[in-house]
Amino acid sequence: MSALRITVNGREHVLSAPPETTLLALLREHLGLTGAKLGCDVGDCGACTVLVDGQAVNACLMLAAQADGRSVLTIEGLATPDGLHPLQEAFERHAALQCGFCGPGAILSAKALLDANPAPTGAEIRDALAGNLCRCTGYTKMITAVHAAAQALRGAGAEMPPLGLTASPSIPLPGGEKGGGLS
Amino acid sequence: MVLDISRAADMRGIAATADGLRIGALVTHSELVRSPLVREFAPVLAEAARTIGAVQTRNLGTLGGNLATGVPSMDSGPALLALEARVTVAGPRGTRTLALGDFFVGPRRTALATDELLVDVVVPAASLGKPASFLKFGLRKGQALALVNVAAAVRVDPDRRAFVAPRIALGAVAPTVIRAPQAEAFLEGRPPTSEAMAEAGRIAATEARPISDFRASADYRRELVSVLARRALAAACARAQGAQ
Structure with missing residues (x-):
């Protein structure tokens, strides 16, 4: 399990998740934030776009562990x-x-x-x-x-x-x- | 097992050194597009990076990742090959430096051993500021793979009015990104006329070894090489003469 400290929509979360967990799965399944969608799951469609430290990324292509220590904005936080x-x-x-x-x-x-x-x-x-x-x-x-x-x-x-x-x-x-x- | 290297500090960053412009393998395409050093000394690399994927891809995707795929349609490959870039590879047996052309071995195959990492890319000092141009032809503007991409880098001797060290690199038309050495040799020392550049484009098309696939036929790709090489040479040449 990866231990994670991630700020999502201004609120800090301390979580643990299997290392293969994508940022998208963490948001949708662990935090219940279903605004970011699972579309193509290969980085083509952009339905899973969230902002990490202000930059748009495909959450399906990013491991949750790569967002450790960072700030994530989803549509729910807008x-x-x-x-x-x-x-x-x-x-x-x-x-x-x-x-x-x-x-x-x-x-x-x-x-x-x-x-x-x-x-x-x-x-x-x-x-x-x-x-x-x-x-x-x-x-x-x-x-x-x-x-x-x-x-x-x-x-x-x-x-x-x-x-x-x-x-x-x-x-x-x-x-x-x-x-x-x-x- | 997944090992995340995205925070390895010594593989990040862009720096002007005595050897040239050193670009860490973990520099993202977005960072290349924005980098003042890249825009000043190797703007053709920023031009190529700007055409990769979409914003989301460019924010996460890295230069090292793009090169290490070994995919022949990559966009950073031709730009760097035209600038005669070198790559640094590190592993348990130490560090070695290769010409980028030797790094590409075949489709999706590179010279990296299984226990080696691509550490950085160096655009050599002799190529810094060399006038260059990158052109890509895809089936649409956004998020398109290249049917063909071409980079050209040239210097023009104003006294002799002649091409000096012309370099032409082609993507998506061979098992790896390749140079077009016969077209380069044709141009060396020749006056920079539109006829010479058109002929170089035709020669480059004969050096391409494209395949037919669902995106385009081999014949179409060869025709694209001829046209894009001519246009890339003309754009690089215009920049060379504008700089004088």
Whole structure:
């Protein structure tokens, strides 16, 4: 058994797990955090994406022991009691998800991008999401949602960067803009 | 048994040394893309690293891991072969240094003995800052394996207006990543004209030994070599002349 000390969503856990346990299995089966999904299990689909020390990784390809001493963020740690994270809000407002299986991974990939690059171009967003496969909604609305979340995070009224070739303009929603008031 | 080496400190890090640019085997592809030293002295390696997998893959995957797979379609191999990189291998019998070309033995086979580790990669001082270009052709932009990838590194003598030490490396078209020595010999000392670079591309295509598989036919891959080698040479040449 490997003895592990891992911070998950801000809370430290002291655990022991068989050495072959992946980070994904640790999160889902030992900690009950089922937001990260088991999709392909070979690092292609990105449904298991979580952030380890701020970097997007495929949790199916990382052993739990490799996360010892590190800080892991899963989709469960993104919202606060006060509300959704601006990325979650934007994905909802722009209908960027249908079945939702790829959502936790796509949103965390987008978070890693925006943490490093608050005003990404369409090409940069596409590159950041290239490892998160979606089989129902498609990617255009996700790209729009990431642009919108970036704008919300920079503060309402910031200039929207030019959309990339495959990004469609966002559709105005009833109730007008609601970008402000988010942490 | 699984032995995790990902925190072995002396296999990490990128440093400029008297021998050249030393890159630890555990440096990730993301670290290569961001490294100021790589971007200044061997930017072609950052160009190749940027095309590997997706962000998640680049954050966990390492340069040493990529090379040690011995997979002919790897992306860091051609870039490093064009820069004539060396690798350091360590084991119970001590440490040895090999030219990267000798490290690749066959498909998924390297010169590593079962008890040896790839420790680092050194881009030799003579290749630092050498104008170079990496091109990859896949079936899509994201997360694609190369059907063919090509790296070219050249110097251009401004007085003689001639290629000096042109190097061309090809991926996914032979049992290992390979150089194209006949195309290189053709270009050596020749004026950097578009005709010469097109002919070098055609020669490189004859040096490739591709297979047909479900991704592409051998003929298609040879044609890609011809086109990508010409374009990589032209891009490297433009950088060489821009630097003068």
